[in-house]
Amino acid sequence: MELILEDGTAIEGRHFGYPTSVAGEVIFNTGMVGYPETLTDPSYKGQILVFTYPLIGNYGIPDESRLNNLKQHFESDHIHLKGIVITSLTREYSHWNAIKSLEDWMIENQIPGMEGVDTRALTQKLRNKGTQLGKMIYEGHDLPFYDPSKENLVAQVSTPEPIAYGSGSKRVLLIDLGCKNNIIRSFLSRGVSLLRVPWNYDFSQEKFDGIMLSNGPGDPTQVMETVRRLQPWLKKDKPIFGICMGHQLLALASGAQTYKLKFGHHSQNQPCIQVGTKRCYITSQNHNYAIDDQTLAPDWTPWFFNANDGSNEGIRHKTKPIRSVQFHPEAWPGPVDTAFLFDEFVKSL
């Protein structure tokens, strides 16, 4: 199998998984655990993921049992990645809750993989030249490049219909931009019920105590419809909390601007400092776009910043209970240091 990047780079590897060719945006992630969660994270819609950790598939794939109508061990119902590129695949997995190998699961989901690749060299290329389009070619079956960022990916991964979860007295309206299951679990475990609605849903008639803007794939400026629906709520006093794409949309709604980062953040070890404190949290991240602090409206203030590159990692309204973060407090995969943000939001409802 061959991986071809838009700059012409061609990389040879051994094929595994489903026998097909795919095209998408090539990105990398440096996390060392959590491939079942990562593969089912809707934020990866349309992307080909390079794992820098060389050994993938070690603990197999768990069963697809559901709790509260959510797959217990995955972040959504499907694999959203187009394909994966790794150094070494483990076929003889070992784990007490695994029922199949990563490869079998990928075949079922029609996802191709490529192993035997110098993923570090590839990562450096992606880092230096920025994210690139690429295609994984199976046995010479070529296909055109495909640029997912030109599409409204959120529309493709958002729920088609509203879904209600839980029976808690407090109710949060969850705008699904490509929501990871663990955001939903994080509310259910805190006794909060949810109404999960499509990205462009008219929720003006719904009853709820707060709004949750989920994570999601792609360029936030493709999702202006959600931004417009959101804008009136920024003038009200309902608590709002955003994560990742949700954070970017909230910022756009408040009048701030987003920009594309040079390297992006693609790892589970990003240190974020809470503004005005010396407290630092380790966070899981996966994004290429960030908010420009300088463009924040006067009512808004930065909340967290990235300790490595200083980029914005969170904003909050100066007087209203409206906040958002760029990183993933729901974790899965990744560290759970910032799970307390859910506590704070739930308390504000």
Add this chain to the structure above:
Amino acid sequence: MDSSIKKVIILGSAALKIGEAGEFDYSGSQAIKALKQEGITTILVNPNIATIQTSDHLADKVYLLPVTPDFIEGVIEKEKPDGILLSFGGQTALNCGMELEEQGILKKHGIKVLGTQIPVIRMTEDRQAFADSLGEIGVFVPRSKAARNVKETLEIAQEIGYPIMIRLAFALGGLGSGVCWNEKEAKKLASGAFAHTSQILVEEYLKGWKEVEYEVVRDGLDNCVTVCNMENFDPLGIHTGESIVIAPSQTLSNREYHMLREVAIKTVRHLGVVGECNIQYALNPISEEYRVIEVNARLSRSSALASKATGYPLAFVAAKLGLGYSLTELKNSITHSTIACFEPALDYCVVKIPRWDLKKFKRVSKQIGTSMKSVGEVMAIGKTFQEALQKALRMLDIGADGLVTNHGDLGKKASREELITELHSPTDERVFSIPWAFKEGMSLAEIHEHTRIDPWFLSKIQNIVRVEDLVIQYQGGIIPRHVLKEAKQVGFSDPQLAQLLGCAEKAVRLMRKNYGIQPFVKQIDTLAGEYPAQTNYLYLTYNATEEDITLGSAESVLVLGSGTYRIGSSVEFDWCCVNAVQTVKEQGYRSILINYNPETVSTDYDEVDRLYFDEIRLETVMDIYEKENPKGIIVSMGGQVSNNLALPLMRWGAKVLGTSPTQIDRAEDRHKFSSMLDSLKIDQPIWKELTTMTEAKAFAKAMEYPVLVRPSYVLSGAAMGVATSEKALEQYLTKATDLNQDHPVVISKFLTNSKEIEFDAVAKNGEIAAFAISEHLENAGVHSGDATLVLPPQRTYIETTRKIKAVAQEIAKNLEITGPFNMQFLAKGNEIKVIECNLRASRSFPFVSKVYKKNFIRLATQAILGEELDVTQRSFMELSYVGVKASHFSFTRLLGADPILGVEMASTGEVGCLGDDFHEALLKAMRSVGFHLPVKKVLLSTGPEKEKLDFLETAKMLKNCGVKIWATNGTQQFLASHGVKVEQVSWPNAKDGKSVIDLIEEENLDLVVNIPKNFQPNELTNGYKVRRKAVDHGVPLITNPQLAMRFLEAACANPELKIKAWNEYSS
């Protein structure tokens, strides 16, 4: 940062020992650097003279003194420090710190403990308090209870139910701990344990659970990160220091990984650790159930490993946090661009394997378990577990070429039964037996059943066996490129492939090159390439297609490191390597070092311009040499490991700097060396190389027993022995020839009534530029690595030293030596004989350099690089002080070993102390290795008639000093007949009277002197029982007559043991 801290005292870990090795040289050195960066005055107390941390360029003041409360108080009174660091010198420093606090010394002098506070440390050490505390936050610990005596132990065991695990409080490396399956075993283990501690913990035994560790860092503002997690290949039941360990964990899902991470952070916050700590877990392999086994609130072996595995400078950061910095204020010193408050992402995996030397000890069980027996470790980096595992097994330097295809079918068992025994009751060689189990037809499930090793690891081993089978099909033929590539990618070495294909190693190398198969250089940057970072921390892998760095762009010098610590080669060679590298840098070259020992300073990210954390083996060194194209290679600093490569490297076209490899071979090859001595008319002990038993017996008879038997090319006396009779010779030869089929055996007369003298020197173009002569306190017959060294010599004639210098100069000229060298001489009267000559740095180089205050390695490196030398030589006779180097033995940990000195080296570490006179220096050194002062109660058992006579004056002196003496029958009678009345005790096997065993149990003896009648460790004799009892009971033991006499003379002389820093001694 706390600005009130201007001067800090740092406690070291003293001699290297089993459970406490070179890792504390690394952590202490980092701490000193971190403090110095803040302008803080650093005072180090550590008698380990072979360490880098005791070098003059690190701490502002170094005290080569015992790490005991009395000496530390002395230093405190003199230096008046503001703070103290306790967590950088292992359990030794921690225990000393706790005593200082208990005695109110810290409070009295207003000294602040930096980092984790003593009550927290005590909490983590007191097992019951620890369990209670974690219970408060809902963290699970093994069901357990603390016991204060044997009776309580048995009651608790009954309550928990067998099997149980017994652990000691305030101990390191699992000392004295073990698993008991029934009451009898519990009784036995508990009785032994209470000899060392006042409290033991009886806990549920979680056999077969996964063992996982996290290294955690926390600052005073409650920022907390886990720097690294590690998983043991060997499940619970084998001490983590005895386990093969892999980082990061391989078989944990995201949920498990982060569940344990969260518990780690919660626990560390609850306990209030500031700095670094380690948390160990048991994780149920079939659920998410876990237990916290222990927390070490200090730098540890695991933290050194984690530091090297990730590139995160744990010790450096921990020291800064101790000063009050927050994690967010510290830079990631690897990337320089990101901050220290993060968790490294690895894009490789790391395998650590312990190195054992159990074959050196008779009567020691080779089984591994809950107590540490290993003396060192190796760490290998690869893209896959298989690549790293096979690298690591080679790094052990035990003759393995990888996991499979080893000479002598390493790990193969005679029967299926034996194989199964090995699998479930492992020895140090279990990992080599697993492939044989697959070959035997056992299924993976079956092997898992016996070993409880996770199937993931076993399947990777199975894959190595598969590749071996694949390669062997091409024996004698042409191996296709893809097969050769796959073999290299799963870690096969060229020698392994040569063996499989039936060709020479060189042929495999050529084939590889023709196919374009080569390893690539990758960086360890803590961030898996997410951010751009230029680091100097490198490894090689075949699972890559591009070099990560630009190679060979500057004029460089490649230095070979010393590899794993083992008996006979330890931190002293790391000191040599670090100093060589520093000199290389000073002379304007890019320094490149290869080493793979995670317990070293030489592998620190800031010591060398380019560090290859990889194998020191012909194939790998040539790979790196060809990539970096250095000016040349320095092989003489890393001990025998690197020295042995001199000739092969030269033959393969590499430039070896310093003494020519041909000359090195002339010194190493017994025949060539001997005929050189003969031609120079230099005397040597008579020897003969023999190939048959008959010849050997005839020669030995002519020489008169005892004779010394040894193979050629030895370090640390491996396979050396003394035969006292024809029968013993026959026994020994069977063993020696088995060990070395290619090498004939050498027999020489074993001389005992001679002095042994150590000569360390540096020469350039055959001219000696500096030298030091040290004498052995013990007579010849004790391995030089175990002997007590005295510099300047106190009992050697001037005439003898003059002759030694002359002979050494002649040999230096003849061998055209450029660089360091070491010789050993026998001296009797004024006659000298040359025993051996090593054209490399020796074990005693740091000792002589520091006592003599002249850096021999710096000089040697300058000589090697062709620089002008400063040859002003002060006579060692002018020194107005004396240095004594004493050995530390870890017999306590080697259950059953006969604690006697012989021609096989047995010590695991050393100390070196200075005194205004010999007595003072000797006593400081002996205190540093655990001897008691004052000596008030002594047991004497002085062995053969001659020794009894020699000892008479000492016994009289002891009486005069008021020492209470007991003696065994013969010794007592002898002393009585010479007018010295002492109390008699009977031998262990005697039917009546108070036995030696009772005496050791009942009286708090300060010393047992037992002079064995033989030169060989013996079977279950009375003498053995006495020696072992002393060791097991923690009573200092001396088995050498000269050492016993000198020590007791010094103790009776009772000189003041002055608190003087290294730089206060001047000539």
